[in-house]
Amino acid sequence: MGWWRQLFTPAVRVALGLVSLMVTLVLIAEMFTGYPSDRGELVRNHHALVTRAVAQEVARTLSTDTRDLAPLQRVLADARAHEPRLLSARVLDNQSQVLGQVGNHEQGWHLETGSSSTLDNIRIPLLVGNQRWGEAQFVMQPLYPTTLAGWLREPLVHWLAFIAVVGLLVYSLYLRRVLRHLDPNAAVPERVRTAFDTLTEGVLVLDTVGRVMLANKAFTRVDGEDAKALTGRDAAELRWLVDSLPAERRSPPPWRQAVQDKAPVLGVPLHVVRAHQPTLRLVLNCSPISDNGRVRGCLASFADVTELQERTEKLRVALEDLSASQKEIERKNEELTLLATRDALTGIFNRRSLMEQADQRFAEARAQGRPLSCIMCDIDHFKSVNDKYGHGGGDQVIQGAARALSRGLRIEDFVGRYGGEEFCVMLPGSTLAQAREVAERLREDIAATLGAALREHPGVRVTMSFGVGELEPGMADPAALIDLADQALYHSKKNGRNRVTAWRTEDTETAGAAA
Structure with missing residues (x-):
């Protein structure tokens, strides 16, 4: 065991202690101050920005054409190519059908249905025209490595290893001769003073009772006195130092506690307030200096974390x-x-947004083989309302009609102002018979309540006429469905108003032949 003792000389042991203190100080400073940076928060914000941007691009692509999925796949592939932290992505519709995917998504996706996003598993709902269409799922690279090889490639590990190796070498050279002469009654050699003066941290070497044996230049810049004037003084006599300590750390002070307990006292914050000088934030670390089990003094270091x-x-x-x-x-x-999407007077869809929604629902109904019905309705004798009560009264009636139509619909149904006093209602998943029932209910509600929209003219009765049409195999686009419902509306107007007419294409042809 002799070679072991020769290798781990007192200087090497103290150097190892100082390196440990330095590494600990770096980790404590990062934990308490958040500097160099809160990596988790930065990565979380970066993941949020990346996934939100990709989801928005996916939504724009889907709003253009949901039948051609090639553009969607290109968006996902481009996102993964330009974002190294994106491991995989998948786009699902409301029926959980996969429309696009890149990467091995099954391997990295761990969220259950309905659970919230995590740092590396993120789900974002897709809204197309203010309607939930599906969701985008993203698997991001984890914050910390999960393998030993990954940790060995971490910059933090490289940084700490560099500090440990270089610090051990430097401190061993500096302290090789210090411990030979470190005695309360002996003077510190000049070469040791020179070595400590090269350190950027303030350093005090104290004896067992707290007298200053050495103060380097970094410490004197904080204290304001010459190093020789400090030698031999009790550190507790430095009022700025004692006043800067937390109240619970003043009795005993950290350097005496380190000597008494034969254990380091680390991470003591100092708030240094000096007259006519900037306030300083320091971190004090005290480590006992031992030789063959005997405590010979204390090494106190003062790290300036003000700038951090x-x-x-x-x-x-x-x-x-x-x-x-x-x-x-x-x-x-x-x-x-x-x-851009709402009618200024009523707050419901304007005609452009209405047609965009209708195009989407028309395409979904065609692709899924589901029914789709349309209700066209318009206010009866609206010109008379305008003539009698003015345009202000006409606007009140239009607004009341929009409110009545909106409150009588399901969540998946939508209504828009088609033009003037005419409205269009789309009922996805509803047959002609079901849509007729909805229209009849709306007609009754409006006949009973719409007149109340003319608040300054009580007792007025205002009605609406309704036409209903259903998606048929021969229809090429939503305009054909709307036209069929519009013809049914015309028939309601022609036959006395305040009624509901549900027509199919053959009904229109029969009416035309009869005319």
């Missing part, structure tokens, strides 16, 4: 400003979307 905390605070403020800006942009985008 200032940068952390600036980063926090910048992130808050960025978050506020992002929320404002999202709010503005929502307002623009609302203005």
Whole structure:
């Protein structure tokens, strides 16, 4: 065992202790100050931005054409090619059918149906025309490696290994001769003072009762006194140092506690307030210096973390400003979307948005073989309302009609202002008979309540006429379905108004032949 003792000399043992303190200090500083950075938060924000951008691009692609899935696959492939942290992605519709996928999604996807997103498993609902269409699933690279080989490639591991190896070498050279002469009654050699003066951290070498045996230049810049003037003084006499300690750390002070307990005292925060000088934030670490089991003194280091905390605070403020800006942009985008898709008077879909929704539902009904019905309705004798009560009264009636139609529909149904006093209602999944029942219920409700929209003219009765049509095999586009319902509406108008007419194509042909 002699070679072992020769290898681990006191200088090497103290150097190992200092390296351990330095590595611990780095980790503690990162944990308490958040600097260099909160990696988890940065990765979370990055994942959120990437997946949101890809989901928006997917939604735009689907809103253009849901039948051709090649553009969707290209969007997913491009996203994975340009984002190295994206391992796989999948797009599902409301029936959980896979429309596009890149990567081995089954291997990395662990979320159950309905569970919330995690850091590396993210699901985002897809909205096409303000309607939930499906969801996009993303598997991102985990925050930390899951294998030993992955950890060995981590920059943090490389950084700590470099600090440990270089720190061990440097401290061993600096302290080789220090421990030979470290005695309360002996002077510290000049070459040791020179070695400590090269350190950027403030350092005090104290004896067992807390007297200063050595103070390096970094410490004197904080204290303001010459190193020779400090030699031999009790560290507890440095009022700025004692006043900077937390109240619970002042009796005994950390350097005396380290000597008494024969154990390091680490991470003691110091808030140094000096007259006419900037406030400093220091971290004090005290480690007992031992020789063959006997404590000979204490090594106290003072790390200046002022700049780190200032940068952390600036980063926090910048992130808050960025978050506020992002929320404002999202709010503005929502307002623009609302203005572009809604009728200004009624708040329901305008004609352009109505036709976009109708195109989508028409294509879905064709692809899935589901029924689709349309109700066209218009306010009876609306010109008389305008003439008698003015355009203001006419607007009130139109608004009341929009409210009545909206409250009488299911979640999947939608209504839009087709033009003037005419409205169009689309009923996905409803047959002609079901749509006729809905129209009759709406007609009765409107006949009973719509007159109340003229608040300044009680007792007025206003009615609406309805025409109903159903998707038929020969129809090429939603316009044909709307035209069929419009012809049924014309028939209701022609036969006395305030009624519901449900027609098929053969009914139109029969009526034309009779005419």
